[in-house]
Amino acid sequence: MIKTDAIIIGAGPTGLFAVHQLGIIGLKCEIIDNLDRAGGQCIELYPDKPIYDIPAIPECTGEELTNGLLKQVAPFKANFHLNQRVEEIKKENNLWILKTNKGNAFSAPNVIIAGGVGSFEPRKLTLKEAEKFEGSQIFYSVANKNLFQNKKISIFGGGDSALDWALELSKTNQVTLIHRRAEFRGAAHTLNEVKQKEKEGKILIKTPYNLTSVEGDKIMTGIEIKHEDGKLEKIKTDYILSFFGLIMKLGPIAEWGLNIDKKTIPVNTETFQTNKEGIFAIGDICTYPGKLKLILSGFHEGALAARACFKRAKPNETYRFEFTTASKNIHDRLGVKK
């Protein structure tokens, strides 16, 4: 069990800046995210898209913003717990106990939910009968490519993941790449390579096709796909790889007894506390009259929530407001050398 002053759920820009705000007032924190890296929507949805409304930064990409924040919070040495989702939360005396799906446990008087629109998860195939093969013959990511040797693999999707894996797996397998429209979206050189492999007969490309059924009872033996004009076609398949991007799901947060209004959590705007004492919500996931879903709003919300955390983390101390320009305490915490 990891004990700390505050646990932050969500490592997007809002969660990252909350690390900073907790850090400069002397509170420790742990930060948990379901993605494999920090940055949240900024890094997952629009890493290359410019953002124009971060104060004093006329233009930056989602990736640049994330990197800047990571650099800014580095002095506080917060621990990042990535690739895991908080599954349960319960109260013991004055502390919140959190458990993740990786089996990690945390304890703290404060929990800050900076969960955006929820955790990112792969979009699954829409066919009901696909479910029973998920994890055995149908995958949404590749954990172990050695599984695929001399197999028949059907890959769905039109983006970089689909193209990259088609290329990689075509070295040792029979690969069919299936997409709902004729255009693929990917790096130009990848596309050229795929086309080359198609000419060589190493990759079979099927467009515009959609998946209509998977065949087999205990073991999947094949799939049926449908052309835009209605023509059906069967393809022998040992494994399906499906790359339709990530979707955001509120997930277990909905079960924690918090008031929830249209996937958002109402908060008190003085402290950003939810209806549960010691649980705060900031960023896109919180709501209050006049709420704007802007990154800059998330920064403000985190600053106020951090101050509210202080009272619960250090009940015997008095919080004193200090400026980063003048405070020796803050300079020490930031590791500023004079």
Next chain:
Amino acid sequence: MLALFLFIHIFRIMPKITYISHDGKKNTVEVPVGLTVMEGALQNNIQGIDADCGGSMACATCHVYVPENWYDKLEKVQDAEQDMLDMAYEPKKNSRLSCQIIISDQLDGLEVTTPIKQT
């Protein structure tokens, strides 16, 4: 005279947009010119459009189907929208992201159908 002018200005007729659920339930609302079909749904509490990313063309959860006679009247789909539609739930040829359809007087009477689900 001024009162009449204000009256016409404030109560000018807004385009009517019809949202049809996957099981055929129709919901017709007036949406001000300049808003998007997605915003029209959210402001009128119409189910079936989630709009998780808030209209930044980054999530495909405001996906709708547009009947052919209306589809051709809309501004053409840009590459970025088409790419996002690949990620939508059961996209079809007449799929659009409703955050990219901006309401104009020409779209008065537009009908869109929401998919069974968005995610």
